[in-house]
Amino acid sequence: MTSDSELEEIIAPAKEFANKKKQKIPEELREWIEPVLWNYNKNCMKSQHREDRKPLLLRNYRDLEDGFIVAVMIRDYCPKVVQTHNLTRTLKRASKVDNWAFVSQRLWSKTGFNLSQLTIEKILDHNSSVLFDFLFELKEFLDARFPKDQEGSDKSSEIAYVDVEKYIPSVLDSPKAKKPLSKINNVKVLDKKAKSALQRNDTIFKNNRKCVQELKARFNSLQSDVQERNNEIIMLETSARSVPSPHPSQSSKKKGCCCVIS
Template structure:
């Protein structure tokens, strides 16, 4: 069961460890000022997706400048992602991150780092279980032992990740197409208005 976690102050070594961890992860935007760059939650979502692809849909976390959209992003992270990882952060902690309070994002990232590492470790345990011989199955009157190999499991997971990424790409492209169509309609409307004005003024 998830619960609000009390975030604690970090010492210099802990902060540096967070920075080094974040630097190892490929992100869509350059990291210039971690307090501002991570204030909208979008890059936190990207980090978690690196470890748990099925848990995060990137299009749910748009780049945000207003506090309202930033809050929306963090609320989605809190209820749909953090909760499934077994924790949630308080409204006060979210407000501190959005307002770029000192150490606020570092404390959240340290917790996220801990939780995703626990997740990776648990998946490693699951994989070791999967690699054990599966139940016996009769084949041609003989009993055969079926084994699930790490290679097969890895290939399947990679295919699932590719499919998910393609779906997200399609959704992003469809959104862009819709916006372009709206812009074209708007321009057509403006052209028609100007044409009507020219006609009314007797200019051809």
């Protein structure tokens, strides 16, 4: 498994290389894309079936031309629209065309976003201004149609890697919340009734903290199970696509029947 520090050692040189390129990606786009790529790389490295995969790097606009990173961004908003295992990282134009055709078709059929063939051709011809304009348009569209954190989902593709921490109030584990009641200033000046009520509330708060931590541990365990099942599904789908179809002459043969009478 790759740690955050190890992942940073891989990605940091790519950032330095990107800063030296004349044709820079607009900062707004980079700030939009890089956090998603970071999470994608972390999740891929955690998967036992993807340890040999190289992390996605955003060095310059050419890294966006095969459509794979664009699919990752779309998947971050709406996993039901596109899954990255349907695409490949490639330098071949023919494969890039296939990637963009898939992304374009899914975007149109699932969201109504129109990515024209002319735009795709200009992107493949290294027209960076067209690429950036498309990404800005896509970002605005996704932000408007698929606002994040609006509601939960029971889809395995969405819950497998969700960060539970952001749903837990930070006050539960803050130093002030964990400070013993006896060490809080001005507690001694309270009357007996107020002090008793404060102690009851403190006990309830501690019990709630234990409950939240237990639920968090259970959810993390379930996430691991879901990730394993998703990986198995991906492997099965990949295997199914690689199995050759039977020869027509073989499939047309009639199956015989053998009976043994004793």
